[in-house]
Amino acid sequence: MRISELSRRSGVPNATIKYYLREGLLPPGRATAATQAEYDETHLRRLRLIRALTGVRGLSVAAAKQVLDAMAEHRGDTHELLGIAFGIRPAGTGAPGTADDDRSAGHPEAAALVDAMGWSVSAGNPARQIIDRTLQTLRSLDIEYDWQALLPYAELAERTARHDLDRIETITDPLEKAEHAVLLTFLLEPALMALRRLAQENESTARHGGDGPASTARPAPPEGHGP
Template identity: 45%
Template sequence: MRIGELSRRTGVPVPTIKYYLREGLLPAGELTSPNQASYGDVHERRLRLVRALLEVGGLSVAAIGEVLAAVDDKERPVHEMLGAAAQSLVPGYGEGGGSGGAEDAETVLARERVARLVEARGWRVDPANKAVEALVAALASLDRVGHGGFVDVLDDYAEAAERVGRADLDYTARRVAREDLVEAVVVGTVLGDAVFAALRRMAQVDASVRTFGEEASRA
């Protein structure tokens, strides 16, 4: 198909497709003349994946390039490929309380707590994983605003997260193609977070009603 047909099938404007080609996010089409190229199903699928990473995942073009490089590296184990995709979806957090220097007391304590949690649950998670840093930052912030006691329910959160994580991977494992797997990670992570947040709120309302009475249901 010509680039115009590719645009019509995917809803992506031709100038945008050309930009993705220049950035290496799409493989070059097969030249049919000096100024014309032909595109196939592979290009259509890759273009849809790029849009999912951009629109659903909220990734930058540079981050999408990293994810696609992992997808295209056929020698890279699936676990590492999925890890690269998942890592790209986790926001970055500053270290040392945002100062760039030595970590403050709250961050040090939070890091110790996270390390103990990971060890206690037997999670095989690299301490350098961005999700670890995100949890450290969240716990340190809770401590700074006077809610360090939140750590008392951290294991309950970990238990729920473990079950959700397994469900995520069960869903992802149904996919066979590498690009299918990445799409499942992106959609499952981003939209799955939204689903989980909504379910959490519903469960909070129910728990509030049961704990404080029917009037809480109107909150």
Template identity: 60%
Template sequence: MRMSELSRMSGVPVATIKYYLREGLLPQGQATAVNQADYGELHLRRLRLVRALIGVRGLSVSETKEILAGVSEHASDMHEVLGLVLGARPVDKEAPPPAKEAFDEVDELLKEVGWQISDHAPAKQVIAEGLTTLRSLGMDVGWRTLLPYAELAGRCAALDLDQLRDTDDPLERAERAVVLTVLLEPVLLALRRLAQEDESARRHRA
């Protein structure tokens, strides 16, 4: 299809598509004339993925580029791809630096649930930051508080990976892993909020 068609199908303005092409977020189309190229299904899928990562996830263009490059390169190694996605998160500059004890607590938690996690996993820092912030607000939240939540997270992860079973093409599998990990986040938080509304109605209005 022509670029105008790609724009219409994806809802992304032509100027933005050209920008993504220049930045290498989108592979070049097949040249058909000096100033004309042909784009296919792959471009459309990739374009939607880019919009999702930037729009929903709030990643920068360069972060998105890095993730997509990694996804193509390591498409056959799902573990590697998930690692790339898991590593990407908007940095919260307002959060206090996590206390040393908070990191120890995260290790304690991981030991208890028996998860094998790489030393540099950014999610460990996120949890340590969360514990530090909650403590600074006078909340008595420690790794034992998080233990039942970690068990639920384990079941959630099993569901996540089940969603990837029926795809054979490694690149498509990798893209699906990115999309599921990133785009389900707001949905899962929204489900928790609805469940809280229901649970709180049951407990407090009973």
């Protein structure tokens, strides 16, 4: 297909595609004339992946290029590929962090949680920082909450991750697998949180809502429903 059709089918403007070509994010098409080239389905898929990395995951074009290059290097090694796709290992560094390097020292609560779960997680996984920060924020608001309180959630996260990997497992092409890993990891997040909120309403209705759904107006009960 011509660049104009590639643009139409991907929804990416012509000028942006040319920019990706110049930056080496998108491999060149097959030249058919001095100023014309043919593109195929691999270009379309690659464009989708670029958009997912820069849009959904919010990477800069330079960072997206690093990820794509790293993916190309590790083609075939599913574990390395998923590590890059999930954002666990910084693309372009030959030596990912080891479990006992300096970075884990900064996130003691995440480290304790990972230990307690028996998880094998690199010290460089940026999710560690989020765990420690969240717990600090909650405590700054006088809410008693430590990593042990997260353990039931960690067990559910473990089962969630199993579903995630099951889903990706069915794909054989490594690049497509990486693309799905990126898209499903990042795009599903709002939906997973939405499911939690729906389930919260349902649970609240079941516990406190009497016989009607949450939306049914009813008089207030005479007293609280403490444990």
